[in-house]
Amino acid sequence: MFSTKKARTRLTGVLAGAAVFALAACSSGGGSDDDTADAGGNGGGDDVISIGFSQVGAESGWRAANTKSIQDTLTAENGFDLSFSDAQQKQENQIQAIRSYIAQGVDVIAFSPVVESGWDAVLEEAKDAGIPVILTDRAVDSEDESLYESFIGSDFVLEGETAGEWVSENLATEPINVVELQGTTGAAPAIDRKAGFEEATSDNPNVTIIDSQTGNFTRSEGKTVMEGFLQAHDDIDLVYAHNDDMGLGAIEAIEAAGLVPGEDIKIVTVDAVKDGMQALADGKINFIVECNPLLGPDLAEIAKKVVAGEEVEKRIVVEDQSFTQEQAVEALPTREY
Ligand code: AHR
Numbered sequence: 536m537f538s539t540k541k542a543r544t545r546l547t548g549v550l551a552g553a554a555v556f557a558l559a560a561c562s563s564g565g566g567s568d569d570d571t572a573d574a575g576g577n578g579g580g581d582d583v584i585s586i587g588f589s590q591v592g593a594e595s596g597w598r599a600a601n602t603k604s605i606q607d608t609l610t611a612e613n614g615f616d617l618s619f620s621d622a623q624q625k626q627e628n629q630i631q632a633i634r635s636y637i638a639q640g641v642d643v644i645a646f647s648p649v650v651e652s653g654w655d656a657v658l659e660e661a662k663d664a665g666i667p668v669i670l671t672d673r674a675v676d677s678e679d680e681s682l683y684e685s686f687i688g689s690d691f692v693l694e695g696e697t698a699g700e701w702v703s704e705n706l707a708t709e710p711i712n713v714v715e716l717q718g719t720t721g722a723a724p725a726i727d728r729k730a731g732f733e734e735a736t737s738d739n740p741n742v743t744i745i746d747s748q749t750g751n752f753t754r755s756e757g758k759t760v761m762e763g764f765l766q767a768h769d770d771i772d773l774v775y776a777h778n779d780d781m782g783l784g785a786i787e788a789i790e791a792a793g794l795v796p797g798e799d800i801k802i803v804t805v806d807a808v809k810d811g812m813q814a815l816a817d818g819k820i821n822f823i824v825e826c827n828p829l830l831g832p833d834l835a836e837i838a839k840k841v842v843a844g845e846e847v848e849k850r851i852v853v854e855d856q857s858f859t860q861e862q863a864v865e866a867l868p869t870r871e872y
Pocket of ligand 1: 594595596597598672673724752777778779780805806826
């Protein structure tokens with residue numbers, strides 16, 4: 536019953552707007568005048584679309600797959616001139632990159648916000664410059680939705696709920712103590728996966744979250760935090776990790792403590808990247824909720840529409856699945872990432 540979470544849905548429709556189109560069309564000419572790069576066509580337009588993309592960092596296997604999807608899709612052959620920057624998980628680096636894309640006069644800015652808050656000022660600057668912004672992967676908490684055209688990404692609350700429902704039904708038929716490895720503090724997936732899990736387990740008195748700390752979505756910090764959990768508690772039944780990498784770090788810590796991951800301490804994670812799926816198939820992880828990182832094609836499609844002044848959806852929810860150990864064994868041979 537957990538195998539298919541949600542088909543891709545397109546929610547509230549909005550107009551990109553004639554004003555945005557007029558301004559974007561102006562900047563299109565300034566962004567690139569390299570007609571040779573337009574050989575693959577850009578969906579009917581004559582100009583190459585210059586796009587500045589500010590990536591969160593390279594913190595996880597998920598992020599590596601997401602970066603590859605974006606770089607493989609926003610190519611000259613497909614009608615794009617991509618400027619890509621890696622913010623190393625620092626908001627100030629992303630703000631700096633966005634300001635530099637504004638100064639360059641790119642046609643479109645896209646970014647995956649490292650944290651939810653603190654974007655209004657720089658988004659206002661992009662809006663004043665007439666440059667449309669597309670959010671990928673992670674949300675911002677701006678109340679003014681006119682500051683961006685569209686947000687493409689998974690439903691992180693639903694991911695947390697799916698993890699919590701599986702735990703509640705499959706493990707918490709007796710009392711269990713849970714430790715939680717949270718993602719980056721202030722990041723949408725950390726906030727939402729925590730909330731979704733808590734909501735889904737709140738009506739099961741057998742589930743007790745005895746500790747919860749950030750591992751910053753990295754394998755090394757996941758391992759360090761898990762070592763601390765193991766020193767502080769001798770009664771851990773389950774690790775709920777907000778991504779595979781932290782779960783994989785936890786496996787290292789559990790094995791180093793002489794325990795068997797997946798048996799002595801159960802593990803549930805989010806992402807379903809290859810390393811995580813391998814650990815699931817090997818019995819070291821017990822359940823994974825997928826977060827699909829292949830956002831490049833949707834980003835390309837929305838960017839083309841925005842530049843062409845077409846209507847785009849304000850929120851595009853990407854399709855995800857979830858995997859048991861048996862399903863991981865079946866899925867691994869053809870897994871794309
Ligand atoms: O925003 C998506 C999350 O960011 C992924 O789940 C995690 O692995 C990454 O660091």
